[in-house]
Amino acid sequence: xxxDRIAEIASRIKLCSLNTGAWRATxxxxxxxxxxxxxxxxxxxxxxxxxLTNSPALHALNKLHAEAYDAHRRLxxxxxxxxxxxxxxxxxxxxxxxxxxxxxxxxxxxVQFLAEYEEEKRTxxxxxxxxxxxxxxxxxxxxxxxxxxxxxxxxxxxxxxxADWITESAQAAEDELRERLTxxxxxxxxxxxxxxKLYASVFENLREVCALVxxxxxxxxxxxxxAANVAQxxxxxxxxxxxxxxxxxxxxxxxxxxxxxAMGAQ
Numbered sequence: 001x002x003x004d005r006i007a008e009i010a011s012r013i014k015l016c017s018l019n020t021g022a023w024r025a026t027x028x029x030x031x032x033x034x035x036x037x038x039x040x041x042x043x044x045x046x047x048x049x050x051x052l053t054n055s056p057a058l059h060a061l062n063k064l065h066a067e068a069y070d071a072h073r074r075l076x077x078x079x080x081x082x083x084x085x086x087x088x089x090x091x092x093x094x095x096x097x098x099x100x101x102x103x104x105x106x107x108x109x110x111v112q113f114l115a116e117y118e119e120e121k122r123t124x125x126x127x128x129x130x131x132x133x134x135x136x137x138x139x140x141x142x143x144x145x146x147x148x149x150x151x152x153x154x155x156x157x158x159x160x161x162x163a164d165w166i167t168e169s170a171q172a173a174e175d176e177l178r179e180r181l182t183x184x185x186x187x188x189x190x191x192x193x194x195x196x197k198l199y200a201s202v203f204e205n206l207r208e209v210c211a212l213v214x215x216x217x218x219x220x221x222x223x224x225x226x227a228a229n230v231a232q233x234x235x236x237x238x239x240x241x242x243x244x245x246x247x248x249x250x251x252x253x254x255x256x257x258x259x260x261x262a263m264g265a266q
Contacts, residue, residue, distance in 0.1 A: 001167050003158075009166055009218050010158035015079070016087045016095065016151065018072045020065040020106070023113075023146040025052045027136045050131045053120045057113035061147075064109065068102040068149070074208065077173035077216050080165065086173050088215035092153045099151045106149040114144055170218045177209075177216050178224060181231070182265045184209045185256045188234060192242065192253040200239040207235035227263050231256070 001009075032048040040046065075095045076085035087095055117140055125132045158166065184206040191202045213228035234252055242248045 013156040015154040021148040079169035
């Protein structure tokens with residue numbers, strides 16, 4: 001790529017990271033692991049992990065983190081560096097608003113768990129019996145520091161040694177975007193071609209990918225642009241209308257197949 005092209009792509013990109021964390025409620029019990037290994041005459045074959053608490057708040061937090069990362073991934077594309085993803089300049093506001101909602105939920109669950117922590121700690125010797133280890137239960141302020149939910153946005157440099165990074169990251173982003181569109185179309189083919197249940201999510205997923213292509217197709221691959229433009233009409237279809245209409249389902253399936261063929265994805 002020419003320096004001007006590198007600079008143009010860099011101007012369209014923000015670098016984005018999402019970091020989440022929570023106190024780990026599962027611990028390796030070294031003494032019990034040693035006992036099991038000794039009983040079976042092994043050195044490191046067995047590891048005994050103790051679940052310290054079945055706190056609903058921690059389960060909810062783990063679920064929220066997974067949900068947040070899924071939303072983060074949908075709005076971004078990969079770079080060649082772990083932890084940093086690419087987002088179109090200007091769309092970081094949409095991403096930030098979603099992440100702020102997740103962060104608020106994260107903080108509320110954190111407060112709930114910390115309010116319960118001392119009681120969980122107090123009752124642990126009875127609940128865990130011989131598996132209790134006081135070292136597994138730090139002070140509340142130590143536990144509180146384990147919880148984190150942070151997003152960060154950085155401008156993408158275009159000078160010096162960043163040209164190769166931008167070129168390779170733009171290609172990685174294009175590859176994933178192509179795969180997302182391909183998967184959405186294949187899923188539509190699978191659901192429309194048969195007589196099985198047809199859910200609105202089939203079309204919602206395709207609409208979402210098509211809407212991202214103009215902003216996330218950093219290298220402006222023409223076949224991706226063309227495929228998304230044609231696929232938009234499929235994404236606009238209504239699952240309730242097609243559910244019992246075999247003819248319309250077949251037409252949708254055939255059209256999706258033709259788009260895949262044009263992409264060289266069949």
